[in-house]
Amino acid sequence: MDQKRKIYKLEEIFTPSKPADVTFVARNEINKRIDRALRTSGKQIIIYGFSGVGKTTLLFKKLKEFEINYIKTSCISGMTIQDIIIDAFNQxxxxxxxxxxxxxxxxxxxxxxxxxxxxxxxxxxxxxxxxxxxxxxxxxLPTTPQTLAKFIGSKELVWVIEDFHKIEESHKKQMAQIMKVFMDASTEFSNLKIIAIGAVNSAREVVQYDSEMRSRISEIEVPLMSHDTLKRIIETGERLLNIKFSENVTNRIVTYSSGLPAVTHQLCLLLCELDEIFKTQSSQKRIQAQKFNEAMDEYLEENSDSLKAIFEQATKVVHPRKNENPLDLLGYIVTLGKDNFSILELKESIQNGNVNYKGNNLRKYIEEFTQPERSEILRFNANHNTYYFSNPFIKAYVQCSLKIENPKAIEFKQDFKNVLKEELILAQRVFKDDFGDFDFGDFEDL
Structure with missing residues (x-):
């Protein structure tokens, strides 16, 4: 073995549950925007995008690069402004x-x-x-944003607020006001900032509550990763662990990932574990192609509860609606049998079974499926003005859940796997709309 080769542990390379470090892949345009926002005194920052897209990894890599110290508050559902202020004081x-x-x-x-x-x-x-x-x-004692800003500023810190979108709706206006307090305090403490990490539309929520903040907030969207960028994660892992995935397996990993680096990391980790690769190899080892199906089985087993929770959250009924309850709408979407759909197409399909259906609020209800409150199970393609399922796993789960009443049944799992195989091919066309041409290779069964 080359004596200069550094030995890495598997969990250092593929990190589905924490920010990537050694396998970090830079995205130049986003990096430039974050750099500019960090350097601009008084500028508050909101980084937003779909869950698992790499927002946290990008931010903390930059904070480390700029040698910026921080305190971090992780929001949970139902958290109030006072809760996060107290959390910051505690830290x-x-x-x-x-x-x-x-x-x-x-x-x-x-x-x-x-x-x-x-x-x-x-x-x-x-x-x-x-x-x-x-x-x-x-x-x-009673605590105030003004006092908090002074203490964070005096210690030359920034305040990172993760999962900002989980703050109670009624408290988001106060969040905009706190950002204004921090902006004003930056005249005394030039590096003082709030950096909020949230889901899609997080920045819009702050601006709509306080229009004065429009020019004082840097809204940075972290988009889905392109297939080429996801492949670079895999290639970096291959080099550091001295392993090699077949082109077929690499393409499958990338397609199933649906632009989410977290899924790429998870699948690569499982493939290595199944091939008993837990650290850098002394001589290059080729990952067995047949291990991919085992890795998929393991992934589905490990994430079955998560998929079930996503489905239940997406279909939760807050206020009953005629023809437009979440489960009804998902049923209509699946029945369309299309990779992506427009609001008009969906409306016409519903009207085929109900001539009296008006669909005045249909766009609003479909848009809800792109929000964290409904697990972001749909995405919007602005170029084509259409919607599509956020990844093949979710779409397959929805299809099977609508067909089988008991999601825990053995036949459900097998049906789920069969549908997922079909969705792999369909997903290619949707992702090409987002990322352009990409060589997916041969997707016949391994």
Whole structure:
């Protein structure tokens, strides 16, 4: 073996559940926009795109490159603005002096300290001579965005808010106002920023609540990865692990990934595990092509609960609607038998079975399927003004769920696999619309 070859562990190379590091693939246009936004004082940043598209990887790679330190708040459904502010204060570990004796013998310098708000690192509970200071956590008192901005700024940090779209709808207006507070505070702390990572339309939500922020926010969309870029992830992994996938397997991985690097990482990881490759090989090892079907079985088994949860969230009924409940609409979409569809095509199909159907709100309801609240199971192709399923796994699951009442049944799993094989071929045409010509190779059964 070449003595200069570095040994990598498999989990360092293919990372479906965390940001990629050594297999990071740069996307030049997006990188330029992030660079510009990070350098612009006072500019708040919203990075948005579909789940699994690589938003977090891109951001944290850039923060590392610029040597920018940060605190991170991960939002969960139902979180309020006060919740995320308190979370940030917790991470800063901010305290204030609760009691002082002989204060004149123990002074604390600095502008922030003068207001009796201090960082834990700046003052500990201790006794010096005749002076005694006890502390109390800031989160036990009312907290404000203005104070938070001062502390984050004084520590030369930025505040990263992940899954911004999960914040309660009624609190998103306040988020826009907090961004304005941070922007104003940047006159004192030039590097102070909020960087919000969210799903599609996250930036639009902030701007619509505060139009003044339109020129003060950098809205950066991270699109689906092209097939060539996904292949570069695989090629990088091959080089670092000293392995080789067949062209057929590589093309299948890329197509099933549907533009999502997270899926590419997951499938590559499973293929290596099944071939007992857990670190860089001493001599090049070729991944057995027949392992792909095993990897797919493992992927489906591992993600069956996730697919079921996605389907249930997408079809959840909040307010019953005649002919337009989510499950009804998905049924009509599947019945169309098209790779992608327009609102007019779907409306005419529904009217064939119900001449009285008006469809005045149809576009609104279909658009809901592209949002996180309904698991982003559809995507919109702006070039053709059409919609399509976000990936073959979801479409196959929807088709089988509509045919079989019990998704846990053995026949469901087999039917799901059969439908998925068919969807692989159909998916090619849809993805070509997004990314142009691409050599998919031979997709006959391995």
């Amino acid at each position: 800063l570990d901010v305290y204030y002096p609760h009691q002082k004796e002989n204060v004149e013998s123990n002074t604390v310098g600095g502008n922030l300290e003068a207001s009796f708000w201090i960082l834990k690192a700046g003052l500990k509970a201790e006794t010096k001579g005749d002076a005694k200071v006890s502390q109390k956590r800031v989160v036990e």
